[in-house]
Amino acid sequence: MKTVNVSICTGTACHLMGGAHLLTFDEMLDPVTAGHVTLTGSHCLGLCGDEKNGKAPFARVNDRIISDATLNKLLRAVREEIGLESD
Amino acid sequence: MFHDNKANRLRKEILARVARAFFADQPADTINRIPISMRLKGARNASRCCIYKDRAVLKYRTMAALGYSVENETDELKPISAYFENALRRTEAADPVLTVIDVACSACVTTQYSATNACKGCLARSCETVCPKKAIEFREGKAWLNPEKCVNCGLCMKACPYHAIIHIPIPCEEACPVGAITKDPETGRELIDRTKCTYCGKCLRECPFAAITDLSQMIDVLKALQSRHAVAMIAPSVAGQLPGTLPQLITALKTIGFSDVVEVAAGADQTALHESAEWLERTTGGEAFMTTSCCPAYIETVEKHLPELKPYVSDTPTPMAYTAANVRKKDPEAITVFIGPCIAKRVEARKNPDVDFVLTFEELGAMLVGAEVDVLECEAASFSAEPSREGRGFAASRGVTKAVEAALPDCRRLMKPVQVDGIDRKSLLRMKQWSSGTCPGNFVEVMSCEGGCIAGPGTIGNPRIALKELARLCDESPTMTDRRTDEPVSI
Numbered sequence: 051m052k053t054v055n056v057s058i059c060t061g062t063a064c065h066l067m068g069g070a071h072l073l074t075f076d077e078m079l080d081p082v083t084a085g086h087v088t089l090t091g092s093h094c095l096g097l098c099g100d101e102k103n104g105k106a107p108f109a110r111v112n113d114r115i116i117s118d119a120t121l122n123k124l125l126r127a128v129r130e131e132i133g134l135e136s137d
Numbered sequence: 138m139f140h141d142n143k144a145n146r147l148r149k150e151i152l153a154r155v156a157r158a159f160f161a162d163q164p165a166d167t168i169n170r171i172p173i174s175m176r177l178k179g180a181r182n183a184s185r186c187c188i189y190k191d192r193a194v195l196k197y198r199t200m201a202a203l204g205y206s207v208e209n210e211t212d213e214l215k216p217i218s219a220y221f222e223n224a225l226r227r228t229e230a231a232d233p234v235l236t237v238i239d240v241a242c243s244a245c246v247t248t249q250y251s252a253t254n255a256c257k258g259c260l261a262r263s264c265e266t267v268c269p270k271k272a273i274e275f276r277e278g279k280a281w282l283n284p285e286k287c288v289n290c291g292l293c294m295k296a297c298p299y300h301a302i303i304h305i306p307i308p309c310e311e312a313c314p315v316g317a318i319t320k321d322p323e324t325g326r327e328l329i330d331r332t333k334c335t336y337c338g339k340c341l342r343e344c345p346f347a348a349i350t351d352l353s354q355m356i357d358v359l360k361a362l363q364s365r366h367a368v369a370m371i372a373p374s375v376a377g378q379l380p381g382t383l384p385q386l387i388t389a390l391k392t393i394g395f396s397d398v399v400e401v402a403a404g405a406d407q408t409a410l411h412e413s414a415e416w417l418e419r420t421t422g423g424e425a426f427m428t429t430s431c432c433p434a435y436i437e438t439v440e441k442h443l444p445e446l447k448p449y450v451s452d453t454p455t456p457m458a459y460t461a462a463n464v465r466k467k468d469p470e471a472i473t474v475f476i477g478p479c480i481a482k483r484v485e486a487r488k489n490p491d492v493d494f495v496l497t498f499e500e501l502g503a504m505l506v507g508a509e510v511d512v513l514e515c516e517a518a519s520f521s522a523e524p525s526r527e528g529r530g531f532a533a534s535r536g537v538t539k540a541v542e543a544a545l546p547d548c549r550r551l552m553k554p555v556q557v558d559g560i561d562r563k564s565l566l567r568m569k570q571w572s573s574g575t576c577p578g579n580f581v582e583v584m585s586c587e588g589g590c591i592a593g594p595g596t597i598g599n600p601r602i603a604l605k606e607l608a609r610l611c612d613e614s615p616t617m618t619d620r621r622t623d624e625p626v627s628i
Binding site: 060067 | 140141145146149150153174377378379380499502503505506510511512513514597598599601602
């Protein structure tokens with residue numbers, strides 16, 4: 051089974067800008083999707099220093115960087131990684 | 138979800154940018170550029186008519202983050218840096234006030250009911266029949282509500298079998314439990330009546346345009362930190378608000394310049410002991426009930442809207458008051474800074490000479506971002522003060538009740554606790570009647586925010602996670618009865 055690593059940046063900037071709420075991501079998953087996902091908090095990913103990376107909060111879904119992350123953006127990215135949704 | 142949306146993020150982004158500017162090499166230039174860097178030329182991210190209006194609104198938001206409201210503007214050409222310099226020079230923080238950024242207010246429509254094109258123009262025309270004001274007219278066979286005549290009774294909405302008439306709320310007015318927000322009939326924008334406002338912060342959280350703001354004291358605190366004499370007093374609701382552990386946060390606070398960090402939960406222990414003794418004295422003396430006094434938005438509510446309840450409010454000082462008094466006793470010169478989830482605490486602090494400044498967790502987070510301090514990278518500080526689990530528990534609804542119960546183990550059977558978990562219009566009506574002898578219990582815990590302080594308007598954390606973190610922290614703490622040294626209270 052395909053696993054998707056979701057890590058939420060818990061650097062102070064990301065946490066302040068909404069990262070704190072992204073840590074509830076696992077609560078919104080249906081049992082099938084949840085089986086694929088490993089959710090972790092991560093030390094500062096170092097992305098907030100450069101505005102080119104976009105806005106905090108940042109998260110990583112496997113190798114993708116999600117900026118201005120929301121629960122729904124994470125869900126979409128996860129489903130794409132699993133192959134349940136395509137672009 | 139009101140805790141995390143774009144309006145809320147925008148407010149925090151402004152605070153973080155102002156804090157970054159404070160620490161920048163060229164603060165004045167950096168701060169003047171905030172509106173421009175948030176809406177770059179050519180960017181297609183305007184949320185209003187154009188980036189120029191957005192920038193004007195952002196300027197006013199920045200002013201609020203510096204502690205000035207739009208009403209303070211006398212000269213539109215005055216750059217933000219001039220306000221910044223004024224803020225650095227002032228000796229006292231701005232008066233606590235909630236204010237509407239008038240250009241940001243979308244002036245939500247006054248007619249709260251509207252017929253949609255789901256209207257079939259039916260034969261029954263129940264809407265027209267029930268309307269007491271003849272406000273329903275038919276245009277091209279479909280219902281139309283004449284705003285001149287409509288009195289917002291809602292009968293037409295209930296009558297329509299097609300659900301074609303909808304209710305359009307005005308979010309800030311709906312959120313306000315005390316009717317302090319009304320429309321200026323001239324402009325359609327909202328005005329806050331200071332004689333009614335209880336500073337609960339519900340409007341600020343609910344306005345989808347982030348047009349309501351409080352005046353930040355962040356700059357005042359950043360300046361005070363340079364004296365190396367500022368003491369941080371962190372509220373019990375700190376659990377789950379910032380990344381890392383409490384000992385790591387203490388190091389972070391010391392890194393940005395606080396000389397000492399104390400937990401307000403220790404003051405909460407004192408409140409619980411005093412409050413339980415007061416309750417016993419009052420109820421054995423024949424009083425029907427007593428309410429808590431630690432929630433400042435509730436105190437403002439009593440002052441302005443429930444004067445009949447005043448005799449029933451406990452006289453016990455709040456955890457913040459005890460904590461600040463302790464800090465001052467140790468060091469009369471200390472600059473005391475309460476850090477918590479609450480806007481109304483600014484009003485309480487204004488009345489208490491022991492408290493100099495009040496920061497929200499949002500403001501603290503912004504300051505840490507500005508100073509580039511990552512809490513998770515901080516070493517754990519060794520700290521000795523250990524409040525009891527009950528003192529820490531003050532942060533969540535039912536917490537104060539549990540603490541008072543724990544302080545009176547012999548009287549538990551006599552205590553009939555009642556909760557007011559969140560002040561809204563309904564609970565306000567309920568409380569109004571209690572003074573006539575209908576209070577169903579004899580100890581009333583009132584929290585303005587549903588869920589307690591951990592769900593306050595100045596929080597960063599998710600209340601569900603915060604509640605879990607708080608429970609964990611409480612479990613690690615000794616119980617009050619283990620720690621008590623004073624005489625037990627007996628009947």
